[in-house]
Amino acid sequence: xxxxxxxxxxxxxxxxxxxxxxxxxxxxxxxxxxxxxxxxxxxxxxxxxxxxxxxxxxxxxxxxxxxxxxxxxxxxxxxxxxxxxxxxxxxxxxxxxxxxxxxxxxxxxxxxxxxxxxxxxxxxxxxxxxxxxxxxxxxxxxxxxxxxxxxxxxxxxxxxxxxxxxxxxxxxxxxxxxxxxxxxxxxxxxxxxxxxxxxxxxxxxxxxxxxxxxxxxxxxxxxxxxxxxxxxxxxxxxxxxxxxxxxxxxxxxxxxxxxxxxxxxxxxxxxxxxxxxxxxxxxxxxxxxxxxxxxxxxxxxxxxxxxxxxxxxxxxxxxxxxxxxxxxxxxxxxxxxxxxxxxxxxxxxxxxxxxxxxxxxxxxxxxxxxxxxxxxxxxxxxxxxxxxxxxxxxxxxxxxxxxxxxxxxxxxxxxxxxxxxxxxxxxxxxxxxxxx
Numbered sequence: 001x002x003x004x005x006x007x008x009x010x011x012x013x014x015x016x017x018x019x020x021x022x023x024x025x026x027x028x029x030x031x032x033x034x035x036x037x038x039x040x041x042x043x044x045x046x047x048x049x050x051x052x053x054x055x056x057x058x059x060x061x062x063x064x065x066x067x068x069x070x071x072x073x074x075x076x077x078x079x080x081x082x083x084x085x086x087x088x089x090x091x092x093x094x095x096x097x098x099x100x101x102x103x104x105x106x107x108x109x110x111x112x113x114x115x116x117x118x119x120x121x122x123x124x125x126x127x128x129x130x131x132x133x134x135x136x137x138x139x140x141x142x143x144x145x146x147x148x149x150x151x152x153x154x155x156x157x158x159x160x161x162x163x164x165x166x167x168x169x170x171x172x173x174x175x176x177x178x179x180x181x182x183x184x185x186x187x188x189x190x191x192x193x194x195x196x197x198x199x200x201x202x203x204x205x206x207x208x209x210x211x212x213x214x215x216x217x218x219x220x221x222x223x224x225x226x227x228x229x230x231x232x233x234x235x236x237x238x239x240x241x242x243x244x245x246x247x248x249x250x251x252x253x254x255x256x257x258x259x260x261x262x263x264x265x266x267x268x269x270x271x272x273x274x275x276x277x278x279x280x281x282x283x284x285x286x287x288x289x290x291x292x293x294x295x296x297x298x299x300x301x302x303x304x305x306x307x308x309x310x311x312x313x314x315x316x317x318x319x320x321x322x323x324x325x326x327x328x329x330x331x332x333x334x335x336x337x338x339x340x341x342x343x344x345x346x347x348x349x350x351x352x353x354x355x356x357x358x359x360x361x362x363x364x365x366x367x368x369x370x371x372x373x374x375x376x377x378x379x380x381x382x383x384x385x386x387x388x389x390x391x392x393x394x395x396x397x398x399x400x401x402x403x404x405x406x407x408x409x410x411x412x413x414x415x416x417x418x419x420x421x422x423x424x425x426x427x428x429x430x431x432x433x434x435x436x
Contacts, residue, residue, distance in 0.1 A: 022310050022313045023051040023052070023310075024052050024078040024079060024313055024314055024317055025077050026053065026055065026077065026078065026081075026317070027062060027065065027077045027079070028054065028055070028057070028081040029059050030056050030057060030059075031243070031244070031300070032247075032267055033132065034056070034081065036334065036338075037321055040326075040330070040333065041054075041321075043329070044321075050317065058244075059186070059188060059189065059242060059244075060188070062081065066080045066082060069307075070095045070096075070305050074307065075305075075307035078304065078305075078308040078309075078310045079303070079318065081132070081301070082303050083188070083298055083301065084120040084121060084297065084299050084384075085384065086129075086303075087121045087122075088120070088122065088128070088389065089390075089391055090128070091126070092123055093391075095306055096129070096304065096306065097128075097303075097304040097305070097308070097311050098126045098128055099127045099128060099129070099130055099304070099315060099318065100126070101319075103126070103127050107323075108323050109346075110127060112344045112345050113345075114342065114343060114345055114367060114368075117131050117299045117343055120297065120299060121299060128303060129299075129301035130302050130303075130319075130321075131299040131300070131301045131342070132300050132340055133263050133299065133300055133340035133341055133342050133343060134367060135261045135298050135299070135363075136261075136262050136296060136297055136369070137193075137260055137262060137285050137294075137296050137366065138259070138262055138284055139153070139162070139257055139258070139282065139286070140250065140257070140281075141282075141283065142253075142276055142279050144279045145169045145176065145256045146165065146169065146256070146281070148169075149165060150168070151164070153165070154283065156283070157284070158289065159200065159225060159286045159288055162229075162257065163228075163229055165178065165257065166233035167232050167233050169256030169257070170232065170256065175254055176254060177234055177254055177255055177256065178232075178233030178255075179233045179257045179258070179259070180234065180235055180249050180250060180254075180257070181226070181229070181238070181246070181259060181260075182246065183238040183240065183241050183242075183409075184241055184405065185401040185404070185405035186398060186401050187387065187397035187398045187401060189243070189401065192298075192386040193259070193260070194222065194404060195386045195387065195397075196294050196385060197294045198218065198219060199292045199293075199294065199375055199376050200285075200287045200288050200292045200293055201225070201288055202218045202290050202292075202376075203216065203219045203221075203376070204218075204377075204378055205382070205425075206388070207378075208379055208380065209381075210434035211426070211429075212421070212422055212426050214419075214422040215418065215422045220414065220415075223404065223417065223418060224414055227408060235249060235254065238408060239406070239408045243260060243261060243264070246258055246260060247267060247268070250264075250274075250276070251268060251275060251276070253275045259286070259294070262341065262363040262367070263340075263341055263342065265280075265359035266337050269337065269358070270337070270338065284365070285366065291377060292376065295369060295370055296370060296386035297370035297372060297385045298386070299342070299343070302322060324344065327340065331352070331353075336350070336352050336353045337353075337356040337357045339353065341357075342363060342364075342367055348360060348361075348364050392428060396424070396429075399428075400421045400425065403420050404421070
């Protein structure tokens with residue numbers, strides 16, 4: 001595999017020589033695609049001489065660690081794995097280095113990055129994080145269980161149909177749950193799912209004056225539907241389940257349906273990992289006929305904190321991990337179905353990928369259907385589909401996620417969780433100066 005150089009000419013050789021003694025510390029999440037990146041990274045070290053120190057963390061822990069480090073200028077990491085929420089906010093704060101060399105590199109081809117993904121990782125027209133994979137969310141389901149229940153999954157189902165199908169597919173005696181959904185507390189865990197779900201119920205986080213809206217019928221309908229569905233058709237201990245836990249359950253054949261990140265498609269259809277690989281179908285995230293589906297938009301991406309003393313070498317690694325050649329390397333090692341999805345237009349124009357990945361077109365359609373600028377049925381003062389793009393959101397949503405997870409665990413009622421969410425969000429938004 002050819003490593004695309006950051007710069008050309010004599011400077012490139014000088015960089016490679018000077019970088020030979022460097023070590024980059026990379027913080028990343030323990031999702032499958034990142035684990036694969038770590039496994040393939042010796043090729044980068046062999047080619048450049050740059051050593052890599054990996055810090056691989058669970059999703060919530062990663063967010064806490066990198067947020068603390070960058071806000072305090074801690075300097076622990078040369079490369080951070082961050083998302084569509086953090087990139088523009090941290091860039092505005094001056095906490096990230098712009099990826100100017102990538103943007104100027106014709107071989108890297110920044111214009112090939114899918115427009116919704118690229119825009120979400122930019123600030124004032126500059127790219128501050130390079131997408132390792134992009135995603136929306138959709139429904140993954142067992143075709144055999146759907147058929148056994150006497151039902152047929154529509155390509156664009158409603159929440160009413162999902163409820164009916166989940167309950168019909170549930171067979172607790174056989175350890176089969178009709179549906180698996182995120183319940184683990186966290187702004188990027190259960191609140192990512194519930195916020196996207198709430199959009200399709202006509203709910204919103206804040207009205208046009210930044211007043212929280214958890215005391216509205218739309219949010220009550222969202223949470224009641226979620227809790228009822230999980231009580232009737234969800235797995236036990238669901239309040240502890242995030243992306244990776246539900247992935248394992250689905251691969252083990254214990255979920256009739258799973259609504260989650262499109263990136264999971266290659267994992268649930270890989271016969272080496274999934275016991276139900278040949279029975280998986282896909283459908284768009286559900287709606288309620290209000291004009292919004294319950295899908296999100298996200299990209300796990302690589303960025304360089306301003307505190308890094310190895311910025312040039314860090315950008316060289318980011319180039320390696322997010323360029324077209326890396327996709328070809330994964331295809332060669334693991335097959336086209338397993339390349340990181342959702343980042344480049346050229347991937348979705350690749351006939352080999354389309355043939356190997358039956359979920360490709362639906363992934364692309366789901367990404368393109370998400371509208372960060374208009375995420376809700378009613379007007380809102382914010383952007384972001386499954387998050388609100390303000391610095392305060394992570395803290396507020398983490399607290400509310402704990403309330404909703406407690407309701408799922410039976411520790412409080414939906415009404416109490418919503419009332420406490422309304423009070424907490426109102427207090428925090430008033431303190432932050434949004435509510436006058």
